[in-house]
Amino acid sequence: MTMRIDLPEETLAGVLAKAFGNRSFVIGLVITLLVVAVALVSFLWTPSDVTRLVIADKTQSPSHVHWFGTDHFGRDILSMIMVGARNSIAVALVAVGIGMGIGVPLGAFAAARGGMVDEALMRVNDLVFAFPALLSAIMITAIFGPGAVNAIIAIGIFNIPVFARVARAGALAIWPREFILAARAAGKGMTRISIEHILPNIATLLLVQGTIQFALGILAEAGLSYVGLGAQPPMPSWGRMLFDAQTRMVTAPWMAIFPGMAIVITVLGLNLLGDGIADILDPKSRRRR
């Protein structure tokens, strides 16, 4: 007979052992948890109040009082980064939620129905996808006015076609399998099969895509607030801090370096996490390790 070397059984302990043996997963997880922890701590405590302007302390270089220095209004950069993390994570998280919540059912429905419905849905998807995300976000905020909520909606809309495509592609690969045929022979309808059989089988795919979209969402939020369409002052945000730092790059470089680092590290951490999850859950990559 064929060689059927069954994959090692997927117990929770087994998956965990594999996960902690995967370097990019561990590094990504540590960075992500750190960023989340910083955001949570900012609710309770920050080194100083980010809404209070102390003009006398403006553009001070890093010192033991202000670890990351101060900006042109004398606000503590470290505190601003901490509060900014809150904003970035919230925007990206909700945006991914919108993308998944609408995109996944759409993609699964397109895959289940097939034919003209599928064709029409996916072409509309292509249309949305064809607009550069930032451009459509600028359009939305231009119409509805700037602010964190509109930024969330804009980024969320741009996430929908991504998840719709991933869900549809995953579902299309599951539909022709025999266990789906068996479920159909048991009289289950399209919706029921999609929920009971398709979704659990494409969940890992969606999880990986979710992590990547989360990182992209943080970047997009930074981009939007950089052009002044994201969170409005006095709420600090990483993109806005970079904008403020732009004209003072030579005189106060720390104003650009630290928020820039925050963005880079967060995005890197999330990407590593996504790669790690993909590696752990993909049976094909298991052999290589």
Add this chain to the structure above:
Amino acid sequence: MSLLEIENLSLAIGGTPILKGVDLAIAPGEVVGLVGESGSGKSMTALTIMRLLPYLARAEGRVAFDGIDILGATEDQMCALRGDDIGMVFQEPMTALNPVKTIGEQVAEGIRWHTRANRAEAEDRARKILDRVGLPEAKFPLSRYPHELSGGQRQRVVIAIACALKPKLLIADEPTTALDVVLQAQILDLLRDLVRENRMGLLLISHDLAVVTEMADRLTILSHGEVTEAGDTARTLSEQQHPYTRELALASMHVPARPKPHLAGSAKPLLEVEGVGRDYPGRRISLFRPAQPISAVDDVSLTIEPAQSVALVGRSGCGKSTLARMILALDKPTTGTIRFRGEAITGKPESALRPARRDMQVVFQDPYGSFDPRQKVEKLVAEPLHLLERQPAKAERREMVAHALHEVGLGPRDMDKYPHEFSGGQRQRLSIARAIITRPKLVVADEPVSALDVSIRAQILDLFAELNQKLGIAYLFITHDLTVARAFADEVLVMHEGKIVERGRAAEVLDHPRSEPAQALVSAMPDLHRAIARRLQEQG
């Protein structure tokens, strides 16, 4: 002198012993069969000879090929051997070829690599060997892609690749398992001729005792990584000294007992299929002509009576499975009507089909693919229960699942396991449990035993027979394996290119086939009794 000598070969993968002291020898021009059930270590023995073992595998003992110590050879030496002096044919012709390369390129690849021939020379040799394996250039140019060929033709390409450089040893790992019996006979003939022409040694790995008996001079029987018996094929199988050999031979010829065969014409038909056809849109050849539809099933009529067992036999691609799907209302016929218990099921919306679906269930071929890997057995087996008028409560549902599992020989504790925790045979039992949980009147079984080992196959056939007697379930058995049809069916229908070409009582059709497709099927069918008798006769 032997071409290949394996002495006391032991193999462990990550500490788990796979092979224990295997001995095997092949002389030039000799065909040796390696028989055993899945997991017995057959394929691992082949991979050891090729030194293509998985990571973490450790082999001990001696493997000598043509004077070269295989286990001690460097990777460079092995690369020179593989594909040149040792060729290999795999089971699955669908995956053994690279889908993005033409067959010419794939055959020429090995020739160019090993002989340093230039492109033109290599293609010339590729053309010759493809012609030899029955793919003449006039009909099958080198520029064909694998997907343009049928399964049997693809297996010929795989054999051409393996034999292009006239290897001294050919290893064929289940070369015909994925093919229907007629193609199997053709491929076996081809292998036999190639062995004779080139004085090649052939190691034929198979779970099918009849195939090996027809082909092999000597055979080695493997069980759980150990050789249980080895020797001359005819003598080993006629004397059956080792109990395991006897077990295998008995299982290969197993016929389930059915004390009460069904008497035709006694009742109102359960299923009536009338003039059913199914067309698929064909490929457009010309821009100006509409595409010609391809007819998968063409004007088929049949009836099944309650508790009757009907076998639908035919070669792969003859439309058997398409017909089954239409009967199960998973596909819509282009023409004709299907009536179940006198009521038409064609052209009805899904909601109106519920009563029919409740009484009509299905068992698929592949016990690995027919279960959602992420659900537990309880949920999987209970799947058809939602068709009931009254939804059972949770405790009652568990009770019903436990009862169904009991009927197929599994325990109630199996309910909380996942499908991957079961063996192939057990999974097929689960599949049957799922099919009978609603107490259906008809079960459509699409090649239900062809992916199973002989001993497991015997058990599953027994189970089908038992359920037929106990619950009065009618079966539509779809198979290309005539022993299954003979063992089981009251009536046999032979299907060929979408049409039913012959029908009648099982014994009649199988012993005296009248139509040409039926005759081809019957004559290609490997038969253990006949094969042993012929071998003994040859030896005098």
